[in-house]
Amino acid sequence: MNAEERRFEVLRAIVADYVSSHEPVGSKAIVERHNLGVSSATVRNDMAALEEEGYITQPHTSAGRVPTDKGYRVFVDRLSQLKPLSSAERRAIQSFLDGALDLDDVLRRSVRLLAQLTRQVAVVQYPTLxxxxxxxxxxxxxxxxxxxxxxxxxxxxxxxxxxxxxxxxxxxxxxxxxxxxxxxxxxxxxxxxxxxxxxxxxxxxxxxxxxxxxxxxxxxxxxxEHPEERLVLGGTANLTRNAADFPHSLRQVLEALEEQVVVLKLLAAARDAAHVVVRIGGENEAEDLRSTSVVSIGYGRSGDVLGGMGVVGPTRMDYPGTMAAVHAVAAYVGEILAGR
Known part of the structure; x- marks a missing residue:
């Protein structure tokens, strides 16, 4: 493994530990938890280099480091493929959505499901008329x-x-x-x-x-078309459960999510049913949502994208799991609409 690859492994370790523990991550913890095969001194040097390049930062007086938006971006871009869902998760998605009575019910169930699977706020756009x-x-x-x-x-x-x-x-x-x-x-x-x-x-x-x-x-x-009727939102309580991720901006985030136009703009990027789009922190246009990440995708049938769906959560999120859940739910919704 060359130095650049090893640095990325250190970054990946920091992202994984910070997402699961919400505690800044130190070099000692990385050496103990992740089998990188290098000394604590090497990891400290790698962390210094990552910090200099803006991928991680040191919050206040803590000895540990946390990823920056730029660090999360590199982490997401280097995910070579989506983490597959377990067969139990796939069956649960299928049986829950198969019980839907009509389009309204399909979209309501999708939002509930996405919010449960990802523990974030889920949004689904009605098919554009x-x-x-x-x-x-x-x-x-x-x-x-x-x-x-x-x-x-x-x-x-x-x-x-x-x-x-x-x-x-x-x-x-x-x-x-x-x-x-x-x-x-x-x-x-x-x-x-x-x-x-x-x-x-x-x-x-x-x-x-x-x-x-x-x-x-x-x-x-x-x-x-009535744009104001075009969204289903669910799981807002998940944000309040992660209030520590939004030390100054939880109220602004909740208010922004009530603005349908803001959320429709978030989903506008998702014009493709094959690729998950991830917008991290400052990449979001709406100022009030710069402390969040948005993971979205288009859904549809036979190549025709009918609308977007996705989740909004803190930048400290489980990106591989969230991206896989958004991808899977959108694929099932597309199948259901194709079969109707």
Whole structure:
């Protein structure tokens, strides 16, 4: 092992010990716990070199060292492959997600699962509607003057809306509305479907025009993207359990996580379902999140990324375990959506 490789092994040892113990790591502990085959003096020299290069630092008066953001970055970049999950963990993920009833349930379960597996805050973005197409529109008569519209997209999203018609219609009229609406929308991307729906009232026969106008007005609301509804967040209590990792900034971190726009930006980097993206400390755009790391990935089906998911936690996190969990949960969510 040459000097550079050995230094990296020392850094890896410091990361591992600091993540598990939250105590600064000294050269003596490294020699005792990690079989590096070199003397304590050599490890001390390596630590001095790592500190000079900015990979580790000495907190206040402690004799030990802790990794810096730059140190974590090198550690993450040198992980040659993701640590595989145990078969028990994989089975647990599969059986928990297989029980999901619909898209909302899949995403809620994913967040709960990720928060439990990683002990961090988990976030999942709803499939971006711009990429969804309309699978079917069901029109159900609740009363002769009130209809329920159930819009189903190919991503498994189900939107229900009520349309008050202001006047009574027959079952035959409802059937005509259903036929016209489905003919205009099925198989269309949502933006295109919205444009087609807006033209329907003008094309409708005079006796149906008023009902069609009211139904289309309600429908367009479902077809237009509402960014504020696009996130599921879970496990915030995990941050408070690690409060020592955020000596001055826990409140700011929690407030930033409540800002949906901030979190959507965090996930914007995850446009690929094959690669986990890790943003460490100062690499995060949002100032309030510079004491955190964000591990994210895209999820989707058959090559089409529908949204992002990931976890937010302190920079002192188990990167290999967290990256493996995020990767595995995203892969299962993609499989479930592909099979629906």
């Amino acid at each position: 711009t990429r969804s197409t309309v699978r079917h529109l069901e029109v159900v008569m609740i009363t002769p003057a009130r209809l329920m519209l159930v819009l189903i997209t190919d991503t498994g999203r189900v939107d229900q809306k009520i349309a008050d018609l202001g006047d009574v219609v027959s079952e035959e009229d409802v059937a005509r509305l259903r036929t016209s609406l489905n003919a205009a929308m099925v198989g269309q991307r949502l933006a295109e479907a919205s444009a087609r729906v807006s033209e329907l009232p003008d094309q409708a026969p005079a006796e149906l025009r008023d009902a069609m106008t009211r139904v289309c007005t309600v429908l367009i609301e479902s077809l237009v």
